[in-house]
Amino acid sequence: MGEINSGGGEAQVGMSKFDEMYASFLNWARKWSLFQYPFVTACCGMEFMSVMGPRYDLARFGAEVPPGSPRQCDLLWVVGTISQRQAPILKQIYDQMTDPKWVLAFGTCACTGGFYDNYATVPGVDKVIPVDIYVPGCPPRPEAVLDGLILLQQKITNHNRIPATVPPRELPPLTAMRK
Amino acid sequence: MSKSVLDRLKAVFKERILETNDFRGDEEARVAPEDWLQIATFLRDDAETEMNFYTDLTAVDYLEREPKEPRFDVILMVRSLAKNHRIRIKTRVGVDQELDSLVSVWRGADWSEREVYDMFGIRFKNHPDLRRILLYDEFEGYPLRKDYPIEKTQPLVPYRDVEGIEIVPPFGPDEGKPWNRIDWLERTNGRDLHVSPSLGIQQGQRSCLSQLDERNSGEE
Numbered sequence: 001m002g003e004i005n006s007g008g009g010e011a012q013v014g015m016s017k018f019d020e021m022y023a024s025f026l027n028w029a030r031k032w033s034l035f036q037y038p039f040v041t042a043c044c045g046m047e048f049m050s051v052m053g054p055r056y057d058l059a060r061f062g063a064e065v066p067p068g069s070p071r072q073c074d075l076l077w078v079v080g081t082i083s084q085r086q087a088p089i090l091k092q093i094y095d096q097m098t099d100p101k102w103v104l105a106f107g108t109c110a111c112t113g114g115f116y117d118n119y120a121t122v123p124g125v126d127k128v129i130p131v132d133i134y135v136p137g138c139p140p141r142p143e144a145v146l147d148g149l150i151l152l153q154q155k156i157t158n159h160n161r162i163p164a165t166v167p168p169r170e171l172p173p174l175t176a177m178r179k
Numbered sequence: 180m181s182k183s184v185l186d187r188l189k190a191v192f193k194e195r196i197l198e199t200n201d202f203r204g205d206e207e208a209r210v211a212p213e214d215w216l217q218i219a220t221f222l223r224d225d226a227e228t229e230m231n232f233y234t235d236l237t238a239v240d241y242l243e244r245e246p247k248e249p250r251f252d253v254i255l256m257v258r259s260l261a262k263n264h265r266i267r268i269k270t271r272v273g274v275d276q277e278l279d280s281l282v283s284v285w286r287g288a289d290w291s292e293r294e295v296y297d298m299f300g301i302r303f304k305n306h307p308d309l310r311r312i313l314l315y316d317e318f319e320g321y322p323l324r325k326d327y328p329i330e331k332t333q334p335l336v337p338y339r340d341v342e343g344i345e346i347v348p349p350f351g352p353d354e355g356k357p358w359n360r361i362d363w364l365e366r367t368n369g370r371d372l373h374v375s376p377s378l379g380i381q382q383g384q385r386s387c388l389s390q391l392d393e394r395n396s397g398e399e
Contacts, residue, residue, distance in 0.1 A: 085315045087336045112350075119322040119332055120314070126347040127338045134349070163349050 024157075030074070030100070031153040032062040037073035037097065039090060042080025044107035047139040056142040061149050070096040075152070078131075081109040082122045094129040102156070104133045104148055111136055111165075126163070134165040143169065184266045187227050192218065207267040212249075215270050216279035222257060222266070223284055230257040230266070233285035238272075238295045242325035249273035251301055255281070272301055280306040298323035 015023070040048060051058055058064050067073055070093045082090055094103070105125055108114040111134045113123035125131060132155065135148040148166045155164065185206045189196050195218075198209040210218050222230040234256040241250060249271040258265035272278050280303035281288040292303045293312040300321035303309055311318065315335060320327055338344050 084332065084334055085313075087334065091336050118329075119327070122334070123332075124347070127334075127344060128336050130339070131347075163347065165349050 023159075027156050027159065031156040034061070034063040034075040034102070034149075034152075035065055035067050035073045036063055036075045036077055037070045037093065038066055038077045038079060039093060040077070040079040041082060041086065042107075042109060044080045044109070044139040047142060047145070048077065048079045048106060051142045051145045056146060058146075058149070061146070061153070063149060070094075071098060073097055074101050076101065076103045076129075077106055078103065078110040078125045078129075079106040081114065081116055082125050082128075083120050084122055085120075087122050087128050090125065091128050102132045102152060103129055104135065104152060105131045106135050106145065106148075107140055108136055108138045114138065131163055132161065134163065136165060140166075183262075184222075184228050184264055187225065188218070188222075188266075191221065191225075205267070206265070207269065209269045209271070212270045212272055212276065212278055215253075215268075216281065216284070218268065219255065219257075219281050219284045222268075227262075228266075229259045229261050232258045232260045233281075233287040234258055234265070236281065236288055236291040236295060238299045238301055238323075240299060240323065240325045249276065251299060253278060253295065253301065257285070274300075277302045277304045279304050280309075282306055297321070300324065 038045075038048060050056060052064065063075065070076070074097065076094060076097060078090065094101070103125070105111045109116060109121070110125050111131075113121050117123070122128060133148045133152050135144055137144055140148075144166050147169070151164055151166060155161070185199055185201055185208060188208055189199065192210075192214070195214050196208050196210060200207040222228045236253070236255050238254065239252045241252060244250070251272045251274075253270050253272055255268040256265070257268075270278070278301060280292055282292065283305070289307065290312060292306055293309060295301050296303065296306075296309055297311045297313050298321055310316075314322070317335065318333055320331075341347060
């Protein structure tokens with residue numbers, strides 16, 4: 001408790017018992033009703049559709065509503081490569097969102113720029129806007145995205161704004177490629 | 180592929196076709212930049228060539244070529260849907276040299292020429308609207324020129340005012356970087372002690388190799 005947070009709902013030193021309970025209730029409500037703004041720019045969007053679809057079903061986590069306006073959203077999905085030319089748009093959309101807001105970088109390009117190490121691409125959206133959750137993968141499996149969302153929910157519960165990456169679930173079975 | 184296009188060009192323009200190549204039916208001719216528009220118009224209008232389908236126009240920067248100037252190759256690719264043949268026309272253009280625009284011949288050349296201007300800075304004479312097409316107006320220089328610094332970026336939005344913005348937490352010293360800044364040789368050789376364990380596990384790199392080594396040594 002007491003870590004950096006924004007937009008109210010966080011527990012602060014010197015809060016009364018009631019305020020603390022109210023803050024945790026507010027965060028409980030927030031974590032189950034994340035209104036999302038998908039900023040989809042590249043091929044990761046296909047995987048994002050799969051996450052949204054019935055097989056993986058983001059609605060189970062209360063995060064299925066895309067209101068269409070960033071002003072009504074509190075979770076920004078940056079899905080795909082962000083070019084330098086696009087960065088002002090992303091920044092503007094982030095600035096339009098109301099506090100409290102969270103950002104999830106979806107895929108390697110959004111996290112670090114990926115293999116687009118060139119004049120045209122932003123080397124990770126965290127250069128422009130603060131990111132809460134990094135989901136690596138090219139593209140990430142839908143399971144990894146769900147892990148990211150669950151991680152974000154845990155962070156909201158714990159009033160935790162420290163950025164985190166989604167850890168790998170397990171290593172794939174190894175096969176000998178050289179003798 | 181028939182050789183009729185090259186033969187026809189050579190018959191009509193004779194020594195103005197500077198160089199030809201038809202390796203495995205892939206026909207190619209080099210012309211002088213002064214003849215560029217005339218030959219393109221001929222290719223479209225002549226009954227025997229009838230190049231009615233504009234494919235692409237692009238350029239290559241030969242920085243190391245001798246002589247140094249003219250430095251760029253501009254390449255035009257057209258094909259004929261009626262006659263089912265194609266040809267590639269090349270010309271050499273210097274840094275400060277202008278080339279005739281082909282928009283009057285094929286409308287489709289418009290955006291290709293803008294792209295070549297955007298990436299290489301080659302200017303086209305009589306182009307209706309020659310400005311950047313993919314990059315932004317604030318961009319300085321031409322990124323596909325070989326002398327453009329490979330790591331130079333020109334951000335439109337200033338990066339966040341955070342300490343160590345190059346690698347923002349939670350990334351370790353070797354994480355959060357684009358791939359080719361990672362020293363893969365060091366990593367695969369096992370001298371990657373500075374790699375944070377999470378990324379190593381994530382990529383399966385170290386553990387795969389070390390486990391295989393253990394397995395191999397066990398078999399022997």
